[in-house]
Amino acid sequence: MAKHLKGKNFLIIDKNQTPLKLKISGGGKCNFTNEFISNDNYIGDKKLIQKVLTHYTNKDVLKFFKDINYKRIKNNQYFASNSNEIIKKLNQKKFIAEILDVEKRDNFIVHTTKGDIEAKKVVVATGGVSYKKLGATDIGYKIAEQFGHDIISLKPALVGLSLQKEQFWMKSLSGVGFEVEIKIGKKSFQDNILFSHRGITGPAVLNSSLYWDRGKIEIDFIPGFKPLRSNKTLSNLLNIPKRFTLEFLKAHKLKDDTLQNSKKAIELLQNYSFAPAGYFGFEMAEVTKGGVKLSELKNFESKKVKNLYFIGEVLEVTGELGGYNLQWCFSSAKYLSLLLCNS
Ligand SMILES: Cc1cc2nc3c(=O)[nH]c(=O)nc-3n(C[C@H](O)[C@H](O)[C@H](O)COP(=O)(O)OP(=O)(O)OC[C@H]3O[C@@H](n4cnc5c(N)ncnc54)[C@H](O)[C@@H]3O)c2cc1C
Structure with a gap:
């Protein structure tokens, strides 16, 4: 029997309690945004990237993290004094389990190592495949493919x-x-x-x-x-x-x-x-370029399967070095959450 999300608005399922990429990002100091950001710092659909970045900007990110200790370095990159402060501020309460796959009946059934979870909507934010030792998997791409989506070929990026x-x-x-x-x-x-x-x-x-x-x-x-x-x-x-x-x-x-x-x-x-x-390879790459094809989504929702969404690095949007990738993750998440809250 699938556990229902009744009484809960949402549930974050993650196989790791600590977001390990975030923890070691920026050499343990998490370069979480940049002073100068535009779609020119990214590969992907430039128009969409600009729309999303304008919706939730670097200023919004700085405002959100205003009570942590951070520094501006090289005139444009914002680093926390310690990534743990970023993690603490995000304060994510999670259900710790590995997602095995997602099935669509009337609702979605998310099969995990700790049982099945039934949900009306599923947001896939499982990141790229680089740094598997930090818990990265290809589950996001598998879910996308399973529901008929194309994946723009995956390559390591921000790598030697x-x-x-x-x-x-x-x-x-x-x-x-x-x-x-x-x-x-x-x-x-x-x-x-x-x-x-x-x-x-x-x-x-x-x-x-x-x-x-x-x-x-x-x-x-x-x-x-x-x-x-x-x-x-x-x-x-x-x-x-x-x-x-x-x-x-x-x-x-x-x-x-x-x-x-x-x-x-x-x-x-x-x-x-x-x-x-x-x-050098995925194991040394900060990010994965390529990913879920944006033209098959509208406002991050699958055009093929209603109520299925993709955000963050799993998408075919990749930023340069300097806090651009986390900004993209924050902006795409916030953009979608506002749409979902108003729907
Ligand atoms: C070494 C390193 C340093 C970096 N430094 C920076 C930096 O300073 N600034 C910057 O902007 N970007 C940096 N990045 C890139 C940045 O960390 C990523 O782009 C960003 O974390 C992607 O966010 P996401 O939420 O899409 O995915 P992730 O942060 O990768 O989160 C995905 C989550 O999904 C979970 N997951 C995956 N598969 C499953 C499964 N099957 N079941 C359950 N859970 C699963 C994982 O445990 C993880 O917590 C760095 C990356 C690396 C590897």
Whole structure:
């Protein structure tokens, strides 16, 4: 017999008491929103994204969290002093059980490891598939598919990129990091790159991974470089780690020479174009791009099955690094809750 939701307006079912992604987000300090947000920071249906973000804005999020300790960092990103404060403020009372699947009779029957629950409406907010060790599952996509929805192909995003043979020289720089500018299509990100034994990572790379599928990215390793009159060699002159410059020159069979004799090296450092091999993988990706197809929903409700809704990361909306993904989750949840309250 299914337990009814009678007497209760809603029930949050989650297999974890603690929202683990939220807990470790932003390195345990949860970057929960950003000062400058627009649909340009996201991939997905731009018109819908703007509508939802305008409905529940970054200012609304800041107002909601006004009594927790938070800081604005890098001039635009809001971090809590500790993610636990965000979790406490959200104060979610949950029914702890794993959702196995959802069935539609007159009402929905949600089958869980702790029995069946009957509900008139079901809102799927089960997130993406990255970081399975934190409890992520593909149940949201399975529910969508089961009810006839298309899933835009899932790919890891906000993740490091692996290298082809020609760029293996970068692997020997594991641990080195500095500010670069990466161009990918019409987007460019000026921020840190970090070399690792697997490839390249760091905020500039993570952001680029959102827009990268296959093909080339272009890195300016010395953004804003202005030639100076100097007799120093490049490795002593450039304001980037010497280890990098020497490795870069060696890989391209160039000499560590004075600026006057280093035209080719400078040009290459400013426009280093190459095709990464792939992503580090879902296990290291902050988010999943792709997801439940928005054109098959209206106001987050399935056009195929009445009273079935999808919000948050399970949708084919993915934001850049900087609090955009949590803002999307808050905005889409709030947008839907207002509609449901008024229906
Ligand atoms: C390491 C890391 C750092 C991040 N840092 C940031 C950041 O600083 N700022 C930012 O904006 N974004 C950040 N993100 C992304 C952000 O955490 C997610 O986009 C966001 O949490 C998605 O929210 P959601 O509610 O859609 O899904 P989730 O937060 O993933 O929540 C889904 C919930 O569904 C539950 N669930 C899944 N399957 C089942 C099942 N079968 N049965 C029952 N329950 C289930 C899970 O337990 C989970 O609690 C980070 C992500 C990671 C992995």
